Amino acid sequence: MFYLNSKPIFPPIEFADKDGLLAIGGDLSPERLISAYSMGIFPWYEKDTPILWWAPFPRPVIFPSEFHISKSLKKILKKNIFSISFDANFFEVIFSCAELRKEQGTWLVPEMIEAYSNLHKLGYAHSVEVWKDGKLVGGLYGVSIGRAFFGESMFHLVDNASKVGLWGLLKFLQKNDFIFLDCQQSSPHVLRFGAKEIGRDEYKKLLKHALSYPTLFCWQNKSVELGL
Structure with a gap:
């Protein structure tokens, strides 16, 4: 070690x-x-x-151009009950992710929250917020370098909010020519969105390609359409 x-x-x-x-x-x-x-x-x-x-490794990744939308998610999006923003409230998102995991022994200790908040101020960490009736009901955050996004954590306070947040992130990544979303660990949630487990050598090639692009530092005031 x-x-x-x-x-x-x-x-x-x-x-x-x-x-x-x-x-x-x-x-x-x-x-x-x-x-x-x-x-x-x-x-x-x-x-x-x-x-x-x-x-x-193997590492689960999602290619934005290949992500899968389930029939149930399509129905949710068509109801138009959620809205999505980027970097509108990074601190509330990361605190909410930590709060929901306290009972399970969260890894989002205060030092981690401070570290990712510092990365956010520098333009390397970003959040996706999901809103319903003007209230923050879900979201996720991660790290962006080049055209790679490394997902860290997500939360939801109402059903389907985290699914909508992940869908919004993938739409944004697709629109901005990101190579992949690194999910870090497999889960039924990311597998339903089309995550594929790849080996170390393939991952290294994808990462090298993604890092050959400039980093997109400003995400605030970006938007995605919830229509299909």
Whole structure:
């Protein structure tokens, strides 16, 4: 296992163990986080553990041009009861993600919230908000570098809000020529949207291609149409 020092440098992702754990320690500075995501590495740890860095494979990714809309989601979108915004309230989204996971032992400890909030201020972390009757009822956030988006967490307060948020994100990524959405870990939710599990070599090629594009820093005031 690799123990990180003060420099924002990581070992190659090939050195991760069978569970995907690659390194321990370091910090959550913007420089280190950007370095990590640029290699396909992300932090995930709990309150009483050191910072743990992961690079698990196979990795579930969604290609925006191929995402799947279920019949049930189509019916929801046609009702036009939700609206979507980007970066309208990043802090409320990340706090809501953390709050809903408190009982399960959230990995969104205060240091993580602060770290991603700092990335948001720099234009690397973004949120999707889902609104109903003027109230925030769901959303998600993640990290964007080049034309890759790394999904971190989502929440919902009413049924289907997180599905609508993910759909809105994928519409936005498609519109702006993103190469892929990194889901990090498989779940029935992302698999229903067409996530595909790919190996390390294919992931590295996709990531290299995505990072060859400039980063889209400003997402605020962008919009997607909820019509199909």
